Amino acid sequence: MTIAALATAPAAGAVGILRLSGPDALEVGRLLAPGVPARPTPRHAYLASFVDAEGRALDEGLFLYFRGPRSFTGEDVVELQAHGSPRLLRLLLARALEDARVRHAAPGEFTRRAFLNGRLDLTRAEAVADLVAADSEAAVRAAAAGLSGVLASRVQALEAPLRALHADMEGVLSFPDEAEGADEDVGPRVTALRAQAEALLAEAGRGRLVRRGARVALFGPVNAGKSTLFNRLVGEARALVDDEPGTTRDALEARVEWDGLAVTLFDTAGLRETPGRVEALGIARTRELLAGVDLAVLVLPPGVTRAEAAAWTRDAGGTPVLVVDGKCDVADASESPRRRVGGGAVEGGAADASESPRQRVSGGSAEGGAADASESPRQRVNGGAVEGGAADASESPRQRVSGLTGEGVDALRDDMLGRLWGGGTPSAVALVSERHADALRRASEALGRAERASRVSTLEVVSGEVGLALESLGEVSGTVVSEALLDAIFQRFCIGK
Numbered sequence: 001m002t003i004a005a006l007a008t009a010p011a012a013g014a015v016g017i018l019r020l021s022g023p024d025a026l027e028v029g030r031l032l033a034p035g036v037p038a039r040p041t042p043r044h045a046y047l048a049s050f051v052d053a054e055g056r057a058l059d060e061g062l063f064l065y066f067r068g069p070r071s072f073t074g075e076d077v078v079e080l081q082a083h084g085s086p087r088l089l090r091l092l093l094a095r096a097l098e099d100a101r102v103r104h105a106a107p108g109e110f111t112r113r114a115f116l117n118g119r120l121d122l123t124r125a126e127a128v129a130d131l132v133a134a135d136s137e138a139a140v141r142a143a144a145a146g147l148s149g150v151l152a153s154r155v156q157a158l159e160a161p162l163r164a165l166h167a168d169m170e171g172v173l174s175f176p177d178e179a180e181g182a183d184e185d186v187g188p189r190v191t192a193l194r195a196q197a198e199a200l201l202a203e204a205g206r207g208r209l210v211r212r213g214a215r216v217a218l219f220g221p222v223n224a225g226k227s228t229l230f231n232r233l234v235g236e237a238r239a240l241v242d243d244e245p246g247t248t249r250d251a252l253e254a255r256v257e258w259d260g261l262a263v264t265l266f267d268t269a270g271l272r273e274t275p276g277r278v279e280a281l282g283i284a285r286t287r288e289l290l291a292g293v294d295l296a297v298l299v300l301p302p303g304v305t306r307a308e309a310a311a312w313t314r315d316a317g318g319t320p321v322l323v324v325d326g327k328c329d330v331a332d333a334s335e336s337p338r339r340r341v342g343g344g345a346v347e348g349g350a351a352d353a354s355e356s357p358r359q360r361v362s363g364g365s366a367e368g369g370a371a372d373a374s375e376s377p378r379q380r381v382n383g384g385a386v387e388g389g390a391a392d393a394s395e396s397p398r399q400r401v402s403g404l405t406g407e408g409v410d411a412l413r414d415d416m417l418g419r420l421w422g423g424g425t426p427s428a429v430a431l432v433s434e435r436h437a438d439a440l441r442r443a444s445e446a447l448g449r450a451e452r453a454s455r456v457s458t459l460e461v462v463s464g465e466v467g468l469a470l471e472s473l474g475e476v477s478g479t480v481v482s483e484a485l486l487d488a489i490f491q492r493f494c495i496g497k
């Protein structure tokens with residue numbers, strides 16, 4: 001059956017495309033553009049008049065014919081590239097659909113046909129959807145990598161040796177005499193393949209980050225300078241800042257893009273023991289939010305003890321915590337507890353360093369004097385305390401940062417990206433989706449069982465498990481798929497894709 005749909009968004013634009021795919025694409029396309037020759041040159045752009053049923057011109061546009069299998073879907077494809085009027089395009093589409101040989105395409109059906117006709121494997125087809133949905137540079141680049149086959153070849157690199165292993169074992173089982181010895185190194189081979197499957201599975205977390213963007217929350221005691229730092233990181237004065245503790249009540253969010261990665265940054269209500277009623281609601285919301293982010297950044301004001309820091313860290317629950325020493329432009333408060341923030345300079349953004357003099361108390365620790373965060377921010381171990389203690393996050397070297405002066409902010413951003421990303425660049429990721437991860441998990445579980453069986457059980461059992469692993473892997477590439485799975489996958493595509 002021939003399918004038709006608009007390939008462009010239903011909005012006014014420079015050009016709008018009606019696309020047909022299937023055995024009757026050319027004939028039906030020519031009903032709309034009768035000036036086009038009966039046997040048009042494939043891939044040639046014809047300037048043609050698009051007409052209604054009475055032959056009256058509706059538009060003048062380009063007509064393209066791709067003869068199967070040399071087309072996106074592998075079938076005959078015709079495109080009418082008209083002026084981008086949604087109303088006009090609906091008229092053209094309606095006219096195509098009047099023909100009994102044509103029906104409207106389901107979501108993703110063009111791509112589904114491309115897959116079914118072997119034009120793309122499943123990972124590439126899904127990368128098409130990822131690309132359309134991408135809303136950060138990293139997401140675009142990762143999807144583009146998927147489209148060019150990065151994930152496909154990683155899966156292939158697993159599938160091929162697994163299939164060879166399976167064949168070797170089946171050979172030994174079927175023809176024990178001829179194939180003697182082919183099963184000698186089954187154990188190590190299974191082990192290696194399992195590790196490979198797990199390495200791929202481990203990229204699912206990154207895939208999630210790229211797809212959805214990372215979520216990062218600033219939290220910590222009241223008045224630590226969270227909102228000021230938030231404004232700095234976002235690049236504009238979004239959050240209210242005041243020297244009154246408890247200024248931020250509701251969590252605030254802003255979306256930024258760092259190294260191409262989409263990051264949703266949250267500023268939260270400061271934590272304290274005895275808040276007022278409304279503030280308590282804000283604090284409850286902070287805790288709730290912290291449980292759901294990818295990284296929690298604990299901003300500490302000067303003079304916080306290690307025990308206090310550890311206690312605040314626990315507020316993040318199971319979420320990874322990055323601890324930073326805020327207001328690093330001020331001397332350590334334990335040295336002069338009453339020292340206030342630079343005079344009247346309250347507003348976050350504008351305040352310049354000269355307004356908040358660097359009142360580093362002499363003798364205020366070795367790193368007091370020349371410290372400039374840009375020098376080597378990561379080496380600076382606060383208080384030198386690294387070992388021991390419960391909450392490890394609060395014990396590791398801390399980033400020193402000042403939202404007011406901007407000191408250490410770039411380094412902090414790099415640290416956050418490092419913690420979220422763990423090295424490498426976002427674009428280099430093989431975009432493993434939840435669906436892929438699920439299949440990979442089942443594959444590596446089967447390989448785990450195969451590994452055990454290779455020590456304690458028969459070759460038959462090992463081979464059976466390897467066969468199961470192959471099936472699960474096949475779901476990733478699409479060598480083994482059910483209609484139901486394809487339905488689920490292509491449902492998330494848009495119509496006309």
Ligand SMILES: Nc1nc2c(c(=O)[nH]1)N(C=O)[C@@H](CNc1ccc(C(=O)N[C@@H](CCC(=O)O)C(=O)O)cc1)CN2
Nearest residue numbers: 007017019066069070071072073079081110119128497
């Ligand atoms: N106008 C238009 N732009 C589009 C598409 C489209 O369908 N129409 N695409 C659709 O989503 C994407 C391009 N994808 C395509 C992929 C393969 C072929 C194709 O004709 N492949 C043949 C020939 C290859 C060749 O000659 O180099 C083939 O693979 O055999 C066309 C488009 C993005 N841009």
Ligand SMILES: Nc1nc2c(ncn2[C@@H]2O[C@H](COP(=O)(O)OP(=O)(O)OP(=O)(O)O)[C@@H](O)[C@H]2O)c(=O)[nH]1
Nearest residue numbers: 222223224225226227228243246247248270403404
């Ligand atoms: N010297 C200095 N003062 C800062 C810095 N960051 C914030 N302040 C000041 O500290 C006070 C509190 O800053 P906020 O950013 O509102 O602190 P917060 O952590 O959001 O506070 P709550 O929302 O009440 O929890 C304000 O007077 C800021 O101007 C900093 O890096 N250095």
Ligand SMILES: [Mg+2]
Nearest residue numbers: 226227247248
């Ligand atoms: Mg605040």
